[in-house]
Amino acid sequence: MRVQLLDNPVRPYSWGSRTAIADLLGKPVPAPHPQAELWMGAHPGDPSRAADESLVDVLTNDPAGQLGEAVAARWDGRLPFLLKVLAAEEPLSLQAHPSAEQAAEGYAREEARRIARDAANRNYPDPTPKPELLCALTEFHALAGFRDPHRSVELLQAVSTPGLGPYVDLLAGEPNRDGLRALFTTWITLPQPAIDGLLPDLLDECVLHVKEHGPFEQECRTVLELGESYPGDAGVLAALLLNRLVLQPGEAIFLPAGNLHAYLRGTGIEVLANSDNVLRGGLTPKHVDVPELLRVLDFTYGDMAVTTGDVSGARHLYRTPAPEFELSRLEWTEDAREPVTLPGGAPRILVVIDGSLAVSGGLSLDRGQSLWIPASDPDVILTPTGRTRAFVATPGA
Numbered sequence: 001m002r003v004q005l006l007d008n009p010v011r012p013y014s015w016g017s018r019t020a021i022a023d024l025l026g027k028p029v030p031a032p033h034p035q036a037e038l039w040m041g042a043h044p045g046d047p048s049r050a051a052d053e054s055l056v057d058v059l060t061n062d063p064a065g066q067l068g069e070a071v072a073a074r075w076d077g078r079l080p081f082l083l084k085v086l087a088a089e090e091p092l093s094l095q096a097h098p099s100a101e102q103a104a105e106g107y108a109r110e111e112a113r114r115i116a117r118d119a120a121n122r123n124y125p126d127p128t129p130k131p132e133l134l135c136a137l138t139e140f141h142a143l144a145g146f147r148d149p150h151r152s153v154e155l156l157q158a159v160s161t162p163g164l165g166p167y168v169d170l171l172a173g174e175p176n177r178d179g180l181r182a183l184f185t186t187w188i189t190l191p192q193p194a195i196d197g198l199l200p201d202l203l204d205e206c207v208l209h210v211k212e213h214g215p216f217e218q219e220c221r222t223v224l225e226l227g228e229s230y231p232g233d234a235g236v237l238a239a240l241l242l243n244r245l246v247l248q249p250g251e252a253i254f255l256p257a258g259n260l261h262a263y264l265r266g267t268g269i270e271v272l273a274n275s276d277n278v279l280r281g282g283l284t285p286k287h288v289d290v291p292e293l294l295r296v297l298d299f300t301y302g303d304m305a306v307t308t309g310d311v312s313g314a315r316h317l318y319r320t321p322a323p324e325f326e327l328s329r330l331e332w333t334e335d336a337r338e339p340v341t342l343p344g345g346a347p348r349i350l351v352v353i354d355g356s357l358a359v360s361g362g363l364s365l366d367r368g369q370s371l372w373i374p375a376s377d378p379d380v381i382l383t384p385t386g387r388t389r390a391f392v393a394t395p396g397a
Helices: 020-024 055-061 063-067 069-074 100-112 149-158 165-172 177-188 192-211 217-229 234-241 290-296
Strands: 004-007 037-041 081-088 094-096 132-136 140-146 242-247 252-255 261-273 279-282 310-312 315-318 326-332 340-342 348-354 356-359 363-366 370-373 380-384 388-394
Touching: 020 037, 020 081, 037 348, 055 063, 063 069, 081 348, 081 388, 094 234, 100 290, 132 140, 132 326, 140 252, 149 165, 149 177, 149 234, 165 177, 177 234, 177 290, 192 217, 192 234, 217 234, 217 242, 234 242, 234 279, 242 252, 242 261, 261 326, 279 290, 348 363, 356 388, 363 370
Parallel strands: none
Antiparallel strands: 004 370, 037 081, 081 261, 094 261, 094 279, 132 252, 132 261, 140 242, 140 261, 310 315, 315 326, 326 388, 340 380, 348 370, 348 388, 356 363, 356 380
16 A cells, blocks of 8 residues: 555635644644644645655656546646645635636636736636535535525615615616626725725614614624625625525535635635636735626526535535545444445545544554545555544545
8 A cells, every 4th residue: 555644734824713723633722823724635836745755746756656547647647636624713705716718718818918827916827727615514604606686685675775775776676697797796896985985884784683683684794794804895795695604514515616705714624626716806905806707707696505415324425516526524423433445546635534543554544634545556444443524535527
C-alpha cells in the first residue's frame, strides 16, 4: 500500500472560527488567529503534503499511478477536487461561480488582456468551473439560490418602507426570473447614496418584525446581522431575495454554476472543483465586478434541495452532476461497526471527523487526520474502533 497521511494547510481568513478547526486537529483552543478552512488536496496555491512532499509534486511525478490513467487523462494530471473543513464564524461574501464554458471564455479573455492572475480585479485565474457541495458538521446557516419571487414579495411587503415600495412593486408586477433579474440588477447597481437612504429604514422595519415574531423573523435577523457586519453594502438588499437555510449535521446542498449564495455561520465539509473562480456580489471589501456577475448568475428560483445522501450500510453518498468530485459520509455507531471497503482503482482523500479508524495494512487514523489513497492501491478496508464519522472524496463519474 502507498497510502499516505496528509499534512494539511489551514487558511486564516478573517471570517473563520478560533475553535472549530483547532479542536478538530487537537490544537490549543482558542487559536491565536481565525482559522477558516482546512485544505485537503493538491491546490497549487496551498497543497497538502504527503511524506514531506507536496501532493502536487506527488501527482506530477506519477500521474497515472496516483490518479489512475482515466482520471489523469481527463483532468490533465490534476486532482480535480479540493476537500475542505470550512468553519465560518462570520458571513462569507455573496458569490457565484461560472460554468465550464463561462470559465474558459472568461479566462481566455483576461489572458488576452494580460491581467495578472493574482491581480485584485482578476475574475478568472483559471479556466475551470467551480461547482461545490457543502455538508453540515454542525448546525450550518446559509443563503443559497433565489427564493420563489411570490414569497419574496410577501417578505418585502412585510418590511416595506416608503423608499422600498417601488422596488417591491417591481417584483410584484413580474414575479418570475425576469423580475428577479431586474430587481437584483437594480439593487446591485444603485449609487451608494441611494443604498444609504434605503437601508436604515429597512433595518428599523426588520427590528420591528423580529420583536413582533413575524413570519419572516429569521430572514429579518439575517438582514440585521448582515447590515451590522457590512453597513451600506448592496448585498444586504440582495439577501432579501435568497433562500435562508439551516442545515443540520449530515444535510448537504449542491451549488451548481450560477447559484448565488453566502455561507453565514457553522462548520461543514466542503468539496469543490479545484478552481479559484469566484464572482462576488457583495458582503465583501474585495473586488465586485457587477457586469461579469450578471453574466454568470442563474435566476432560476425555488427551494434549494437538501439531501442526507443515498444510504448503503455505513455509507451515505451525496450524488451530484459534478464530474470533478463525489463525496461520501461514513458513519458508524457503537452497535453497528461493520467494516467498509473502498475499492482500488480511484484516488481518494479520507478524513476522520469523530472517532478513529483502523486502515488495512496496519495504519490507524484518529480524529482530524486525513489520508491520501492513490488509484494504484488495492482495496482499502476501514474498521471503526467505536462511534466514528469520516468523509471520503474522489473524482466523480
